[in-house]
Amino acid sequence: MEQAVAECVGLLGAVTDREWEGVRAGRLEWDCRETAVHIAEDLIAYAGRLAGREQEAHTPFELSLEEGAGNAGAVRVISAMGALLAAAIRTAPREVRAFHPYPFRSANREGFAAMGVAEVLLHTHDISEGLGLSYEPAPELCDFVLTRIFPHVQPGPTPWSTLRWATGRGELPGRAPVTRWHWNNNLVIGTERLTLQGVTPAAATDLSTVGDGGFAWIEGGPIEGTRVGAGLVYKQYEDGVHRPEWGMYVLVRREDGRAVGAMGFHSVPDGAGRVEIGYDLVEGARGHGYATEALRALSAWALGRQEVRTVVANVERDNLPSQNVLARAGFIQVAEDPEHVTYELR
Known part of the structure; x- marks a missing residue:
């Protein structure tokens, strides 16, 4: 956050003596002055929601600059509001989520970051276009944004060109122009004892190697099955076929915020409305009903979608604990072969 704001303030602070009002900011309807104020408004709005733990709606306040505050004043306000958002992000516990309307009505601290x-990168770009300035943010900032709130966008030749294309501000060879767009915070599904937290491409990359994906795991986790599944998620992202709701979820205990396992779908539902599900638990979390509880919740969510008629699970013939989980969650055995047993929930 600090780096993005510092780049913005450094660039715009050098041209505060120029006329901003009445100069259209890139493709926006706002002028450059209005766009600068909008950056500050977004930063303090996000800080207020995250710090205030807002759950149902925006925090009801507005930002206004003092009368007579010039362009330099607007830049100072951007700097201050960026510092407030950075502080709110640093001090918010990982499990805290606050209101954001799209798409699932909440975001965690990483999502707000x-x-x-x-907001800073894109609107600094808009102002720069209006004022005829050259601007290209650090690639790691663009990658940070893309791998967290644009999980549905296939990586392109560079992170900055991809982000501009994804937000209707540029073109990419071989891809149609974007006229309508949105970002996508991760989905979280709650149960009595758990939250099922959608894994972003950034978390999947980390989990697929030796990292923790940003989660605090109980001893022994994450296990190999989770790492393999995370690798598949990132591969789908790279191939441009990842749909985040149909990816992986980490199972986090409400009581202590510790991750105990993972569960998710192998791909999007097929044309017949079938979607396959899989799961694993860290050994120390087994025997407590967590897998059954999570499976009931995630299956119910899937079956509540218009495109799903059947949730399918394939397990090894000798994996009796997993078969018992499926039976307790209401799945029915429908087929078997020498190696696997297939269960369905309709």
């Missing part, structure tokens, strides 16, 4: 960085 990515949204804040996106």
Whole structure:
């Protein structure tokens, strides 16, 4: 957050003596002055929601600059509001989520960080276009945004060109122009004892190697099955076929915020409305009903979608604990072969 704001303030602070009012900011309807104020408004709005733990709606306040505050004043306000959002992000516990309307009505601290960085990068670009300035943010900032709130966008030749294309501000060879767009915070599904937290491409990259994906795991986790599944998620992202709701979820205990396992779909539902599900638990979390509880919740969510008629699970013939989980969750055995047993929930 600090880096994005520093780049913005450094660039715009050098041209505060120029006329901003009445100069259209890139493709926006706002002028450059209005766009600069909008950056500050977004930063403090995000800080207020995250710090205030807002759950149902925006925090009801507005930002206004003092009468007579010039362009330099607007830049100072951007700097201050960026510092407030950075402080709110640093001090918010990982499990805290606050209101954001799209697409699932909440975001965690990482989501608010990515949204804040996106607002700064994109609108600094808009102002730069209006004023005829050259601007290209650090690639790692663009990658930070793309791998957290644009999980549905296939990586392109460079992170900055991809982010500009994804937000209707540029073109990419071989891809149609974007006229309508949105970012995508991760989905979280709650149960009595758990939250199923959608894994972003950034978390999947980390989990697929030796990292923790940003989660605090119980001893022994994450296990190999989770790492393999995370690698598949990132491969789908690279191939441009990842749809985040149909990816992986980490199972986090409400009581202590510790991750105990993972569960998710192998791909999007097929043309017949079938979607396959899989799961694993860290050994120390087994025997407590967590897998059954999570499976019931995630299956119910899937079956509540218009495109799904059947949730399918394939397990090894000798994996009796997993078969018992499926039976307790209401799945029915429908087929078997020498190696696997297939269960369905309709």
